[in-house]
Amino acid sequence: MTTVLVVDDDPLIVRALRITLNAHGYGVLTASDGASALRAADEHPDVVVLDLGLPDADGVDVIAGLRRATTAPIIVLSARTDSAEKVRALDAGADDYVTKPFGVDEFLARLRAAVRRSAHRRVPAEEPLVRTASFTVDLTAKKIHRDGTEVRLTPTEWGLLEALVRAGGEALSPQRLLAEVWGPNHTSATHYLRVYLVQLRRKLEPDPAHPRHLVTEPGRGYRFQP
Template sequence: MSTVLVVDDEPHIARTLRINLTARGFQVIIAQDGASALRAAGEAKPDVVVLDLGLPDLHGVAVIERLRRWSTVPIIVLSARTDSSDKVEALDAGADDYITKPFGMDELLARLRAAVRRATTLAAAGVEPVVRTEHFTIDVAAKKVHRDGTDVHLTPTEWGLLESLVRNRGRLVAQKQLLHDIWGPEHQGQTHYLRVYLAQLRRKLEPDPSRPRYLITEAGMGYRFEP
């Protein structure tokens, strides 16, 4: 049974989530503010966190940042804020997903299952929390990349692509698999997405983007990360 930590100060939202998630086999813990959420995350070690940004004590982004100092737990933001800047800020801080209110319970459940599945796969694959190369460092837990002593800003899509390759480092990842993981099954024919985003990643990470050393293309098949 997976444990979900729900962080929301709206009683009817928390109650609705508790009833629906419990009925579907999840163990649910409720926290109504950021401080309680951080304590509960440390004590209960949940499998996934569902987090509202508008908390009475701490901004939700601050909660994400503090969690990411010591935890790799998947974090799904559930917020009424629809502005793209809020989404980018939360994802850059370390959130794994972002759903806007009002939301469909079936969609939330699908996102929860996917987040838990990715975390389980990552743990089973034995991916190191920090992957170091000669030119940059990837902190998988914090979702950050450092190069020459400074943070490299990656968009959520760039990070998702890099994380998929890092998770399978040394192994070929098929184009269709990457498209499915990052953009969804309806985009499995859009291989130009991969070319565009791999080019962006190479410009940010490779010492010579025209002759990639770490992000390798296997023509017609897929891509490989070689640390």
């Protein structure tokens, strides 16, 4: 069964979409704000339907966070008709943009098209291992090995490491990492990053006081270096 994550803070719209989607054979997950949407992405929905007007975060920022967490297509449902808003949403990673009010038949057709496109671009092969001089990261199995021994990470430590590894050498700002790992309502809690980076470096770096792989970029953020 195809599962749709509906992200909207209007309970009437959520209820209407749930009834419509269930009637057409879809499973439905719901979230009423950006933080819960990012948590719900861990349940691997096949499609995300997202309103931009969320109470705790800018919808475009939520799109960017979802895109880092899932490859599922994102369809925006929004009353915002300004073309600049559409461009921002699509550039952030949305796959489609439907303005409210919308016709149910058109919405379902766009949903089916998004599912088809997603199925075509899925690659069955596993992601390659990421190797450093000190440890190996298996993004598919979510495992770390150092000197032939598996390193146990907490879910938060893994989330932080995965975000840095997937950035491919790009320096990520503290705000971006906080939004991705802890949610968009924690972007000022920079002490979280310092605590967890210290823990990661102790577990993974040969010399935690002089990190080679989890590098601080002054004025920019943090970067993973193989």
